[in-house]
Amino acid sequence: MQNAVILKKASETKAEFGEVPEKRSIQRLLDFGVVNIDKPEGPTSHQVSDFVQRILGIKKSGHGGSLDPKVTGVLPVALGKATRIVQTWLKAPKEYVCVMHLHKEVPEAELRKIMSFFVGTIDQVPPLKSSVKRVRRKRNVYYLTILEIDGKDVLFQVGCEAGTYIRKLCHDIGLKLGGAHMANLRRTKAGPFDESTLVTLHDLSDAFYYYREKGGEKFLRHCIHPPEEGISHLQKIWVHDTTVDTLCHGADLSVPGISRLHDGIRKGSLVAVMTLKDELVCLAETKMDSEEIKKKEKGLAAKTAKVFMEPGLYPKYKPGQSLGQLV
Numbered sequence: 001m002q003n004a005v006i007l008k009k010a011s012e013t014k015a016e017f018g019e020v021p022e023k024r025s026i027q028r029l030l031d032f033g034v035v036n037i038d039k040p041e042g043p044t045s046h047q048v049s050d051f052v053q054r055i056l057g058i059k060k061s062g063h064g065g066s067l068d069p070k071v072t073g074v075l076p077v078a079l080g081k082a083t084r085i086v087q088t089w090l091k092a093p094k095e096y097v098c099v100m101h102l103h104k105e106v107p108e109a110e111l112r113k114i115m116s117f118f119v120g121t122i123d124q125v126p127p128l129k130s131s132v133k134r135v136r137r138k139r140n141v142y143y144l145t146i147l148e149i150d151g152k153d154v155l156f157q158v159g160c161e162a163g164t165y166i167r168k169l170c171h172d173i174g175l176k177l178g179g180a181h182m183a184n185l186r187r188t189k190a191g192p193f194d195e196s197t198l199v200t201l202h203d204l205s206d207a208f209y210y211y212r213e214k215g216g217e218k219f220l221r222h223c224i225h226p227p228e229e230g231i232s233h234l235q236k237i238w239v240h241d242t243t244v245d246t247l248c249h250g251a252d253l254s255v256p257g258i259s260r261l262h263d264g265i266r267k268g269s270l271v272a273v274m275t276l277k278d279e280l281v282c283l284a285e286t287k288m289d290s291e292e293i294k295k296k297e298k299g300l301a302a303k304t305a306k307v308f309m310e311p312g313l314y315p316k317y318k319p320g321q322s323l324g325q326l327v
Helices: 026-031 045-056 081-090 108-116 166-175 201-214 218-223 227-231 241-248 290-295
Strands: 005-007 032-039 061-063 072-080 094-102 120-124 137-150 153-160 180-190 236-239 258-262 270-274 280-286 300-307
Touching: 005 290, 026 032, 026 072, 026 218, 032 045, 032 081, 032 201, 032 227, 045 061, 045 072, 045 201, 061 081, 072 081, 072 227, 081 227, 081 280, 094 166, 108 137, 120 166, 153 166, 153 180, 166 180, 201 218, 227 280, 236 241, 241 280, 241 300, 258 290, 270 300
Parallel strands: 072 180, 236 270
Antiparallel strands: 005 258, 032 072, 061 072, 094 153, 094 180, 120 137, 137 153, 236 258, 270 280, 280 300
8 A cells, every 4th residue: 555645845737748648549558568467377477578579569578577487377568668667576575376285184273373484574595496596585475374275285375575485485384294385376466466457468469459450449458558557566756847857858856846745755765756647757766755855945855767758748947937837
């Protein structure tokens, strides 16, 4: 749940500048959009991303966190210029539904007790077949809920920090129960994405064919979302129309340029800087927390990290101009 929004200085936005994300053209979305793919069993995450490129006839895409070939579920794929938001997905929390097979019968009370020990901060050594260095590291498990028990098969849901290996989690639980292994795994959440917006590769292919051959946009718009939906998990700062163009040229964000912001922002955190139409302008690292920004009238609020909006969509601002004078 996002924090409350603090009003710093009320401001209006002019309709002729920028565009509401949901009203972008299909061509724009193909170069600046995201698709939440229901990854099938078989291909790698990289192959799925490549399939998306070939279906849509684009040259660039990127996925939000690798899944093993046998694992299914939520795999967000960014298109074109939106690929630079992928880094914000990689460190975001994940959720999985898993079937763990026990190697011997275990009383339910004992099973629940042992599994409860794996909620909170745990130590993990990545499995042999992993792309990272095999050193012991701490990971946070936010919740671990048993959904069903059928003999030696345990269906559970787990919410965890990025980089938590569920196969290893099953193995470690099994060490205390006489052995266990992961039998099946599906990812149900990855950062801002969940199963509610999933589409299959077949859905995407059919939607693009209908758009290309019939000109119908409805189904393709159902599949491709504005990239702003891909940063909904980040805290945000909204800026005045008069501030936007300078940020598009790489300038850092000063306090006078801010209209409103999320409460609870910490100094040194990554935030999304937005227009008053909720367009993504850039990602930035905060140099003040929310309370400082609220109280101060000047100073560096955030250092621009990655710019997404192109210059020229909002007019250049000269000191002393009012919103009504912008042309």
